[in-house]
Structures are given as structure tokens and as C-alpha cells.
Amino acid sequence: MKVIIQRSKASNVQINNKVYNSITNGLVVFSCFTENDTLEDINYIVKKIVNLRIFDDENGIMNKSILDVGGSILSISQFTLYADTKKGNRPSYIKALNGGEAIKLYDIFNTELNKSVPTVTGIFGADMLVSIQNDGPTTIIIDSHAK
Secondary structure (H helix, E strand, O other), X not given: OEEEEEEEEEEEEEEOOEEEEEEOOEEEEEEEOEOOOOHHHHHHHHHHHHHOOOEEOOOOOEEEXXXXXXXXXXXXXXXXXXXXXXXXXXXXXXXXXXXHHHHXXXXXXXXXXXXXXXXXXXXXXXXXXXEEEEEEEXXXXXXXHHO
């Protein structure tokens, strides 16, 4: 499982030219699943996300988690995170888990996130327009297979 996390002041996801979901202070999380991902991978990533100290404290130091600041999460599925660009100029997405299996893990992932932090999503597999006001900018990549 791989995620990209961006600290955000305000973000939204549009589907069919309409805002589907939005957050103010919080995180935008792009996620992708690969073969052999399990509940253990999801739990590892969720624990990392909710405890990452990437929000500023009173002294402007990144020392607070999303739990500390009372933020929310906009979670977006993004199969392109497992793009393989080693050969040629057209990325291969063969490492991304097929949609039927990935949506099950994506739903579990969001349920687990929502147990700790209010979490809203896009629509799995939809053509989405994601607008992010990246705060910092702060962007973190976590791969459960690189722990």
C-alpha cells in the first residue's frame, strides 16, 4: 500500500463539475493498493497518518498530529501511485491492484481512518478533479512495503 499525504488548508474533490466533498484544515490522502496488501498494511498506514506530527505547534514547529489539531481527511483513490516508468515513456500500472479488489481495501482503509479522524472521500474509479491548498507545502509519501 502506498499513500501520498498533503497537509491542506482547504481542499475539495469535484465529480461531474460539482463539489462532491471538501475539507478545511487537515490532510489530503491519495492511496493505492497492490497485490498482497492486507489489513496489516492498512493498519500500519492509518496509524502513521493519524500520528504524523506535521502540523505546527505554537512555536511554528511541526510537532502536532491531525488528532492534536482536530483536522479532517479527504481520501482519494489513485491507482497511478504504482506507476512503473522504468521502460519507455508510457507508465505501466500492472502493480496496482485490480479495481474489484482495491475498492474493498479502500473502503476498509477509509473506515479505519474515520475511527480516529473525520474522513470524506471521492468516488472510487471516478474521474475526479481534486483541488488542494497545500499548506507548507508539506507532502509525505509512505509505502507499507518499505517499513
